[in-house]
Amino acid sequence: MENHMKHRTIKRSFFWVLPLLLLGITMTNAQPSTTVEASINASETHEPVSDYIYGQFVEHIGDIVNDGIWAEMLDSRKFYHPILEEKPEQEEGGFRAPANRWIAIGPMNAISLDSSHVFTGEHSPKVATSAQDKRGFWQDRLSLVKGKEYTGRIVLAGEGDVTIHATLVWGEGVDEQQTIKIAELTKEYQTYDLSYTAGTNTNNARLEIIGSGNGAFWTGAVSLMPGDNVEGFRKEVLAVLKSLNSGVYRFPGGNFVSGHEWRHAIGPIDKRPPIMDPHWGVVQPNDVGTDEFLTLTRLLDVEPYITVNAGFGDAWSAKEQVEYVNGSTDTRMGKMRAENGHPEPYNVKFWGVGNEAWGSWQMGAMSLDQFVIKHNLFSKAMLDVDPSIKLIGSGAMPDAMTCSEESLKRTGKIVTEYLGEADWTGGLFQHSLHNMDIISEHFYAYAERRFDIEKGESVPIDPNEPLTD
Known part of the structure; x- marks a missing residue:
């Protein structure tokens, strides 16, 4: 050091x-x-110069965390979506390439989403097997490197005389695949390890889960990662992030946080329920939650900064999150953290109360006079658990409120009045200064555009317009 x-x-x-x-x-x-x-x-x-002058922002925008820094290769690995009869045409993705889907093998009427024998979420796929044909499902568009190991697991339950063949396929020949056989399934879900070594380089390998014999099987979750992953994160991405020498990382958002239930993303990773993120409209498997983020900051040797949900969330949930992260094992939530494999408190110092609470796009958006009350309620609850934390307010200076058109929406005036009802930072300073240590300011500037005060909107920049009068 x-x-x-x-x-x-x-x-x-x-x-x-x-x-x-x-x-x-x-x-x-x-x-x-x-x-x-x-x-x-x-x-x-x-x-x-402060180590915190340069940092990074980690948000579940769409699936970029799950695909970008997390090493999981499979989409819908907990079967939020139904299994399809045939592979759909690929559409253009928004924040990422289109999600892969599981495709049926064998008759479609042999596959159902069973809500009576569920491993996680609202249902688990059940496949009625037959000794006459192969039945199950597959997912393709998996990228492999020749000679590289890929490891994972599958959670299965079954009844009758059923054998599962979990096969990684990278070509059409019988020697261009590897199969793991799993027999003697029980009605109770059990986890089985998977391990393969790729025989070639490809971007279109597939994983097949096929049952044979008379009976049925249920699949609770499947996972496949490169064998060189580092505690679930992509090794090569960690190396690049490490080279940036960032001082602080913020998580989990961003607009995402205002609809995020953090308790869904702790505990045994395969049992965490998949959910549809209400803001970005993408399924989240909840694989990368609070513990994983703090693992990431440890691996990168950066300071963590956690934003709590002050959108749809409440002060009690924020208090529980601080206790989960920083509380001793004598506390209820600290004990839960230890049971989840992390006995020592993380001692996270920086905590943000909400994200862009001033924006009308934010879930749970409200007026400034209401939000300062909410901020103070959150702050008191969080400080009751750990008085040493540094609280960060969600501010917006008058220029940000003007250029985002939020002042116009809230007051009918284009230009924000200082200490008026649209001066978000001013309002926090007036009513919540005693309950925050730092103010967070977000300002958005767009290439080749400027804000026209007379028109009250963003307009293209005239290249012939002088920079000064």
Whole structure:
């Protein structure tokens, strides 16, 4: 750590050197007859720039966390969607490529979504098997690297004389696939390990889950990851993120957080229910929750910053989340954290109360005079659990409220009045300053556009328009 800090201090010293050198060059050009001497004493340093000046924002926007940094290869791995009879035509994705779907093998009437014998969520697929043909389902568009190991698991239950063949296929030949056989299923769900070694490079491998024999089987969840994943995260992505030397990471959002039930994303990962995210309209398996985020920040050696749900959420839930993360094992939620495999408190310092509460697009949006009450309720509840945390308010300066057209929507006036009903930051300072340590400001600027105050809207920039009057 000591060498690391020395290295950072030296780098920052060079940041001071460059402006001095440029100043000397400028003065020399302007006064060629004057000799300028610059003396630099590298032993004298100022207080280092804060580690938090540069950070990252991690949000479940669509499926970019699950596909981007998490190593899971399968979509709908907990079967939120029904199994389809045939593969649909691929449509253009919004925030990502279209999600893969499970496709039926054998007669469609042999497959049902059973709500009476559920592993997680609202249903689990049941396949009625036969000794006469193969029945099950598959998913393709899986990317493999030749010689690389892929590991995972499948959660199964069954009745009758059923054998499961879990096969990873990368070609049409019998030697271009690997099969794991699973027999003697019980009516109670059990987890079975999967492991394969890819025989070629491909972007269109598929995983087949096929049952044979007379009886039936249920599948609760399936997972497949590259064998070199690091505690569930993609190894190559971690290396890139590590190289950025960020100081702080914020999670889980973003607009996502205002509809997020954090308790759905803790505990045994396969038992967490899949849900439809109400904001972005994408299924979330809840595989990457609070514990996984804090694992990520540990792996990257960055400071975590958690935003609580102040949209559809409530102060009691925020209080429980602080206790889950920072509480001792003597507390109810701290004990739950330990039971989930994390006995030591995380001691997270930075906590945000809501995301962009000033935006009309935010789930649970309300007026400023109501939100300052909500902020204070949340703050009191959270500080009751851990008085040492730093609370971050969700602010918006008058320029942000003007340019986002939120002032116009809330007051009928284009330009935000300072300390008026649309001055979100001003209102927090007036009514909630005693309940926050930091203010978070979001301002959106768009390429080749500017906000026209007379028109009250964003307009294209005229390239011939002067920058100043």
